Amino acid sequence: MGVTQDLSFVQLISHASVLVQLVMGLLLLVSLMSWWYIFLKMFAIRDEARLTAEFEEAFWHNQNLNELYKYANSSSLREQGALERIFAAGFAEFLKLKKQQGVDADAVTEGSRRAMRATYQREMDRLESHLAFLASVGSVSPYVGLFGTVWGIMNAFRGLANVGQATLAHVAPGIAEALVATAMGLFAAIPAVLAYNRYAHDINRLSTRFDSFTEEFSNVLQRQP
Amino acid sequence: MSATAYYEPYRLPAGILALLVHSVFFALLYLGLSWNRQAYLPPTMSVELWPSIPEEVVAPPVNPKIEAMQPPQKKMAEPDIAIPDKKKVAAKPEKKPDLKPVEVVKPKPKTDTQKPVEQKPDTRVADQQAASIQAERIKQEEQAAAKNKMVDEYKAKIMAKIRRNVVMPPDVANNARAEFLVTLLPGGAVLKTELKKSSGNAAYDNAVERAILKSDPLPLPPDAQLFNRFRELNLVFRPTE
Numbered sequence: 001m002g003v004t005q006d007l008s009f010v011q012l013i014s015h016a017s018v019l020v021q022l023v024m025g026l027l028l029l030v031s032l033m034s035w036w037y038i039f040l041k042m043f044a045i046r047d048e049a050r051l052t053a054e055f056e057e058a059f060w061h062n063q064n065l066n067e068l069y070k071y072a073n074s075s076s077l078r079e080q081g082a083l084e085r086i087f088a089a090g091f092a093e094f095l096k097l098k099k100q101q102g103v104d105a106d107a108v109t110e111g112s113r114r115a116m117r118a119t120y121q122r123e124m125d126r127l128e129s130h131l132a133f134l135a136s137v138g139s140v141s142p143y144v145g146l147f148g149t150v151w152g153i154m155n156a157f158r159g160l161a162n163v164g165q166a167t168l169a170h171v172a173p174g175i176a177e178a179l180v181a182t183a184m185g186l187f188a189a190i191p192a193v194l195a196y197n198r199y200a201h202d203i204n205r206l207s208t209r210f211d212s213f214t215e216e217f218s219n220v221l222q223r224q225p
Numbered sequence: 226m227s228a229t230a231y232y233e234p235y236r237l238p239a240g241i242l243a244l245l246v247h248s249v250f251f252a253l254l255y256l257g258l259s260w261n262r263q264a265y266l267p268p269t270m271s272v273e274l275w276p277s278i279p280e281e282v283v284a285p286p287v288n289p290k291i292e293a294m295q296p297p298q299k300k301m302a303e304p305d306i307a308i309p310d311k312k313k314v315a316a317k318p319e320k321k322p323d324l325k326p327v328e329v330v331k332p333k334p335k336t337d338t339q340k341p342v343e344q345k346p347d348t349r350v351a352d353q354q355a356a357s358i359q360a361e362r363i364k365q366e367e368q369a370a371a372k373n374k375m376v377d378e379y380k381a382k383i384m385a386k387i388r389r390n391v392v393m394p395p396d397v398a399n400n401a402r403a404e405f406l407v408t409l410l411p412g413g414a415v416l417k418t419e420l421k422k423s424s425g426n427a428a429y430d431n432a433v434e435r436a437i438l439k440s441d442p443l444p445l446p447p448d449a450q451l452f453n454r455f456r457e458l459n460l461v462f463r464p465t466e
Contacts, residue, residue, distance in 0.1 A: 009251075032243055039235070039239035040236065040239040043234075043235035187250065
């Protein structure tokens with residue numbers, strides 16, 4: 001370990017101890033996954049918001065529910081938004097109950113509302129999937145990185161004990177290597193936390209829209225002859 | 226229903242984007258994180274460690290003649306100039322072997338051995354040498370006098386600077402006399418002060434010591450060779466001065 005220490009990025013990683021390298025590898029994997037989910041959720045939520053807006057538009061401008069139901073069932077899975085599925089489930093239940101004789105209007109509305117509720121919960125579960133992962137990454141990966149750093153610094157100082165004359169040049173590269181782990185932990189955590197907060201908020205807004213639609217649609221069904 | 230069972234149409238583009246983000250990040254790190262490409266080499270400084278402070282720096286002899294003049298230099302302090310002349314010429318061969326280890330640069334053995342043989346019979350050469358020795362000695366004495374003057378001047382400057390900083394406590398007797406041993410570093414920084422002899426008035430002693438520390442750095446002559454005379458200064462302070 002001479003004075004002429006070339007601290008390029010590759011060397012920072014390749015000189016680190018095995019445990020620190022493991023930590024860095026784990027963090028890299030976690031970071032890749034969290035970014036994958038970030039983009040996945042970004043596209044999914046953007047699509048969901050667009051489809052919800054489109055369906056609400058169609059629903060309030062087209063009073064023919066049968067036509068809407070047919071259209072919702074015929075559209076492909078990709079073009080079928082959560083709200084469309086909620087509507088389809090509710091309306092299917094309504095039609096089934098309507099066919100049966102001797103079921104009063106309240107029970108019909110209640111049944112279709114329950115069907116919509118079930119679909120709504122399934123859709124929320126789908127939208128919220130992977131969000132827990134982003135939250136965990138955001139809260140845990142700094143600690144994982146810190147663990148790697150502490151371990152690396154411990155090693156750097158232990159190496160210092162074997163040297164007669166202790167200089168900063170003996171510890172500095174070790175500490176720099178160890179700090180890369182913290183940097184990677186933060187790199188994984190910061191976008192994950194930001195994305196989690198953003199997506200949680202977006203999904204919350206969507207869920208409010210679904211809820212209000214369910215209520216409004218129940219009213220519409222109650223008014224049906 | 227497990228989370229993976231859901232239909233997710235954007236798996237591939239999201240994965241590609243995630244990889245892209247990471248490759249951009251690592252490319253930035255790789256390009257931006259090349260610290261210390263040129264290693265910083267501190268300017269080298271060589272330090273000579275001397276077991277004791279030499280009285281006078283012996284100039285390395287340029288030629289055998291000047292080297293022969295080293296013995297008189299040792300006797301500089303003696304007031305009589307004329308008497309040691311003959312003695313020195315005669316004494317030269319004996320003295321030289323003693324001196325050798327003292328000198329910084331070793332004289333060439335060849336010239337050493339030849340000289341005594343030549344010099345003894347030839348009185349004219351001896352006379353010439355004696356004359357040149359005398360001239361040299363006068364010159365050196367002049368130099369020494371100039372150096373002494375310089376030393377005295379700077380000692381006076383040091384005293385003046387310290388005295389300016391003394392905050393005189395009340396009730397100091399006029400005959401108070403505090404003696405301090407001040408150790409200096411090259412450059413004039415005060416390494417330590419030591420009270421050699423108290424004035425009997427602790428307030429005055431403290432005031433002088435504070436003044437010494439406050440006067441840091443003390444003025445030193447620009448000639449670094451003279452620093453040996455300033456390494457340890459015995460300074461005497463009186464309130465009346």
